[in-house]
Amino acid sequence: MKELSRREFLKNAAVTGAALAAGAAIMRPAAAETGVIRPPGALEKDEFLSRCIRCARCGDACPSQAIVMFTAANGEKFSLKPGPGEDGTPMVLPRQQACNLCQKVSGDYLRCTEVCPTGALTKLLKTEVTTKVRMGRAKLDKNLCYSYNDKTCGVCIRACPFPGTAMKTGQGERPIFDENFCVGCGLCERSCIRYPQAIMVVAHV
Amino acid sequence: MKRMIWPWRRVFQTLVLASIILFPFVARYGHYMWARQTEKMISLWGNSTAGLLLRGTDALMRLGLPIEEGGVVGRRPRKALIARADNFVGSVPWSARLFGVSLTDLLAATESSLATRSLLSVLAAGAIIPLIATVLLGRVYCGWICPIGLLMPLIRRLRALVVFLELPVRDIRFSKNNKYALLAASGLIALIGGLPLLHYIYPPAILSRESHSFVTVLFDRAESGVFTFPWSFYSGGMIFLGLVALVEVAVAPGFWCATLCPGGALYSALSRFRILRVKRVKSACIDCDICDKKCPMQLQPMTDKTGAECDSCGVCIDVCPTRALSIRFSRSDAALLILLALFLAPPARAHHIIGIPHYAYDKSFPQAPVLRLRDKIGPLEVTLTAYPGNPKPGEKSEIHVYVIDPATNSPYEKPVMLEAFQVKIFGFQERIADAREGMVDMGLHKFQVVYPDIANYEVVLVLPGYDGTSTLRFPMVVGEPGSPWRDVALFGGGFIMLVVIVRAVKIKRARAAARERVA
Numbered sequence: 001m002k003e004l005s006r007r008e009f010l011k012n013a014a015v016t017g018a019a020l021a022a023g024a025a026i027m028r029p030a031a032a033e034t035g036v037i038r039p040p041g042a043l044e045k046d047e048f049l050s051r052c053i054r055c056a057r058c059g060d061a062c063p064s065q066a067i068v069m070f071t072a073a074n075g076e077k078f079s080l081k082p083g084p085g086e087d088g089t090p091m092v093l094p095r096q097q098a099c100n101l102c103q104k105v106s107g108d109y110l111r112c113t114e115v116c117p118t119g120a121l122t123k124l125l126k127t128e129v130t131t132k133v134r135m136g137r138a139k140l141d142k143n144l145c146y147s148y149n150d151k152t153c154g155v156c157i158r159a160c161p162f163p164g165t166a167m168k169t170g171q172g173e174r175p176i177f178d179e180n181f182c183v184g185c186g187l188c189e190r191s192c193i194r195y196p197q198a199i200m201v202v203a204h205v
Numbered sequence: 206m207k208r209m210i211w212p213w214r215r216v217f218q219t220l221v222l223a224s225i226i227l228f229p230f231v232a233r234y235g236h237y238m239w240a241r242q243t244e245k246m247i248s249l250w251g252n253s254t255a256g257l258l259l260r261g262t263d264a265l266m267r268l269g270l271p272i273e274e275g276g277v278v279g280r281r282p283r284k285a286l287i288a289r290a291d292n293f294v295g296s297v298p299w300s301a302r303l304f305g306v307s308l309t310d311l312l313a314a315t316e317s318s319l320a321t322r323s324l325l326s327v328l329a330a331g332a333i334i335p336l337i338a339t340v341l342l343g344r345v346y347c348g349w350i351c352p353i354g355l356l357m358p359l360i361r362r363l364r365a366l367v368v369f370l371e372l373p374v375r376d377i378r379f380s381k382n383n384k385y386a387l388l389a390a391s392g393l394i395a396l397i398g399g400l401p402l403l404h405y406i407y408p409p410a411i412l413s414r415e416s417h418s419f420v421t422v423l424f425d426r427a428e429s430g431v432f433t434f435p436w437s438f439y440s441g442g443m444i445f446l447g448l449v450a451l452v453e454v455a456v457a458p459g460f461w462c463a464t465l466c467p468g469g470a471l472y473s474a475l476s477r478f479r480i481l482r483v484k485r486v487k488s489a490c491i492d493c494d495i496c497d498k499k500c501p502m503q504l505q506p507m508t509d510k511t512g513a514e515c516d517s518c519g520v521c522i523d524v525c526p527t528r529a530l531s532i533r534f535s536r537s538d539a540a541l542l543i544l545l546a547l548f549l550a551p552p553a554r555a556h557h558i559i560g561i562p563h564y565a566y567d568k569s570f571p572q573a574p575v576l577r578l579r580d581k582i583g584p585l586e587v588t589l590t591a592y593p594g595n596p597k598p599g600e601k602s603e604i605h606v607y608v609i610d611p612a613t614n615s616p617y618e619k620p621v622m623l624e625a626f627q628v629k630i631f632g633f634q635e636r637i638a639d640a641r642e643g644m645v646d647m648g649l650h651k652f653q654v655v656y657p658d659i660a661n662y663e664v665v666l667v668l669p670g671y672d673g674t675s676t677l678r679f680p681m682v683v684g685e686p687g688s689p690w691r692d693v694a695l696f697g698g699g700f701i702m703l704v705v706i707v708r709a710v711k712i713k714r715a716r717a718a719a720r721e722r723v724a
Contacts (some may be wrong), residue, residue, distance in 0.1 A: 016383070046399060050321045050395075051321045056413070057302060059232070060293075073437060078577050087405075098338065118328045143616050144649075149647055173303045
């Protein structure tokens with residue numbers, strides 16, 4: 001092997017560094033503004049993107065197939081494009097498949113948080129769901145909701161895993177949300193029979 | 206009879222490659238088992254690509270299990286199958302959970318901990334076995350596990366074709382220090398910017414991601430009734446791998462693993478004190494130089510210059526004509542026993558698969574349109590929902606448009622019109638539905654569109670009363686047409702290949718004729 005001169009080594013290092021810095025400038029996680037819903041137990045946005053190694057373990061482990069990897073192909077049905085540095089990270093698309101919070105699955109932990117190798121999803125007990133899971137919050141559009149337009153519906157109330165706290169029943173099966181208790185699982189959005197859905201889960205900002 | 210090493214190595218690498226391909230299928234099979242949908246999917250999908258693959262996975266998973274549950278013959282043993290599928294989670298070899306044991310690539314662990322400036326115990330637990338293996342055995346990951354070690358030599362055989370076509374090939378050898386520079390630079394970026402970058406260019410990570418992406422796209426489409434082969438699953442990572450392959454074939458064979466791979470750099474750096482090394486019997490060595498030429502890591506076993514970068518692949522040992530080279534544990538075999546004990550330790554399984562299954566949502570349930578496109582026009586927010594999400598040609602499909610002014614939170618009152626175009630190549634469009642008003646119902650504008658063919662369409666919303674006349678364009682895919690540009694690329698690529706081959710044959714004939722004249 002030809003011995004490498006110091007000058008050449010430094011040159012190589014400089015070129016590599018410049019290339020990677022350019023890459024970093026293009027894909028800063030801080031610039032990611034997509035605001036998709038992450039699986040339960042996910043860290044804050046930037047820290048999550050830093051810690052996640054895009055191994056798809058959570059998606060494989062999720063028994064209800066709710067966690068999908070954020071690729072262009074998976075996002076386009078919902079006008080979602082992976083932002084800088086977001087490609088391959090896990091997300092939940094409640095309209096397609098909502099998170100069941102592992103309610104009827106065996107085991108003590110939420111399965112995605114249990115298999116996460118890096119701690120990007122904090123390991124959560126199933127009993128901690130009401131206090132520690134905040135994937136997003138449900139937002140209701142009263143113009144669209146059947147129950148708020150004199151047509152009794154109430155599908156979402158039957159879908160909500162925390163009826164009485166996260167979602168109370170109003171007159172004529174009107175859903176009344178309480179942000180303090182809503183975990184953002186998306187089961188109400190998944191069940192809504194109106195298209196476009198009167199309920200949409202938006203990520204916490 | 207000389208005992209060769211390469212067959213064992215190839216078996217190992219093939220196993221890893223097979224698990225890269227199979228793990229996503231197993232996971233998806235597990236999902237269908239959870240949702241009690243396996244039987245339905247198998248019967249529904251028949252002999253399509255997805256159906257055959259699901260049936261293959263099913264046969265593989267049921268190996269050794271009788272088709273019987275709860276005394277019902279013919280019903281799949283659901284709990285046992287789910288428990289089986291649960292043993293294979295994640296991306297081999299990037300980060301996976303095998304039989305309850307977490308195994309994470311050291312590069313992934315390094316990147317993640319640098320980017321967050323912390324090391325969590327869960328990450329350390331997954332990286333401990335690879336770390337011990339690397340410290341003791343050296344770069345065995347590169348030689349025996351990484352699928353690139355299997356794929357690249359295969360791809361490099363194309364070099365013979367390039368040479369046959371008399372196209373120029375080169376054999377450049379870059380500095381082996383480049384990979385350390387790359388690793389250091391990206392480590393620094395991760396540390397400063399909090400940005401893990403290397404998984405975008407690390408081939409094992411790319412391969413397992415693409416494998417997952419393939420399975421997702423294939424089965425998601427099958428679930429919505431599209432059974433063609435999903436050509437569109439690849440992402441930028443695959444293009445990067447293609448570029449690496451191109452350079453390997455035409456310019457610098459073996460450059461990636463030996464001189465540029467950041468994972469290789471990390472493993473080399475960690476295996477400074479390895480106990481597994483290539484040994485040379487000096488009296489038997491005849492200085493023939495064969496091993497130096499064959500070494501895939503571009504090292505010199507003939508002069509004992511193997512060191513930390515050796516990936517223990519055993520090529521030099523196999524090619525040595527005098528059996529002067531062998532691979533030996535230099536310290537003691539006790540370390541190996543400890544390692545074996547670690548590998549064979551009973552997997553710590555946290556839970557059993559018991560209990561009641563969750564309520565299975567059926568994706569084909571008609572109340573679940575999965576196309577929701579959103580856009581903005583001035584201050585107005587427009588949401589377009591299509592049912593079905595991927596319409597079928599010739600059938601009536603519904604489009605519901607919801608326009609709202611977020612400031613006043615009231616639906617848009619004035620008329621909304623919709624027209625539809627088929628998108629053809631070079632940006633040409635053919636109108637398939639004239640602009641018309643839809644049915645207004647509770648703030649919604651409802652339209653019905655019939656798409657004539659499998660193609661890409663564009664649905665255009667016209668708001669005549671708003672700010673002059675404003676339009677919004679939404680893409681709509683009917684069936685699975687693929688991009689029209691693919692046909693152009695295929696045609697162009699085929700034409701170039703034809704020209705190249707014709708040229709090659711001409712040159713060959715001219716040279717043969719010249720040789721004959723000389724003779």
